[in-house]
Amino acid sequence: MVARVRVPAVVRPAEVFVVRIAIQHVMETGFRLTDTGRPIPRNVIHTLAVRYGGQEVFRAELGSGVAANPYLEFPVQAVASGPMVFEWVDDAGIRGSETVAITVAG
């Protein structure tokens, strides 16, 4: 599973900045059938949680209405330099994670 995260290289203290994440995932809805008529089981990333500065700053619960390779963006307020940790899990139980460093200066 490939994931891409983008944050500003440097943010000022208390600045509100945008975090963008894209994850490669089929996001199988569970409503489709194979060529021979068998249902394809649902497999979507159902939970994505983001921790930064000692607390959870963002949580998303995704469903079958979200397109493949989900892309999300959300604002976060800068508190201190440190890691921002992204963790997600899909219906097949596969977990993914990504970490980026947030640099607060100025």
Next chain:
Amino acid sequence: MSRPSPARSGLVFAGPTVRALQADDFANPGMLWVERGQKLWSEPVGPSRRSCGSCHADALRGAAASLPAVDAATGRLVNLESRIQACQAQRQGIEPAAHESDALLALSAYVAYQSRGMPVRVEVDGPARPYFERGRASYHRRIGQLNLACSHCHDANWGRRLGPETISQGHGVGYPAYRLEWQALGSLHRRFRSCLSGVRAEMLPQGHPDYLALELYLAWRASSLPVETPAVRR
């Protein structure tokens, strides 16, 4: 020999949201494959522990813009995907990645991405000539239950409507491309199969010599258009 003039990329016929998605290098979902391809590029594999990068230092910048081309060693026409497969089998000594596999899509997207913005320029004379003529013949041959040739839509009727879609000139410069219909990155040969299914013709397997020849003819038609990989299309 006619080709649409002026040549217009499929991007011109796409809606504003699709164009915006392609223009944003982060939101463009095709970049996920490019990034995977970058990792695979430098991964040593096989008995020789050689990666693609061990031999090709510059990630083959510009190579995708001049393919398909006749391979000097075998005298056969190769496109980007079959060139990668040949390298995997002969130089790296591994089982070549299957057509439309995630690994082959990622690698071909990464290599084509190195040529992004460079104009397509393929050799159609000399040893490539018979392949070019074969591709031109398939392009103009009526096929399928609808009895249509490629030229009936993409030469004679581009810019007009087919249901909700605007018919493009049928240039493959953005492939491998992310199609919203597929919800994934896909190769030009997969796109060929979609068109053939549309005219209810028999679909050939990917990498078929007819598809390679057609790819060469299309690249000639698209001459001077820039490579857009990874493009986004509906």
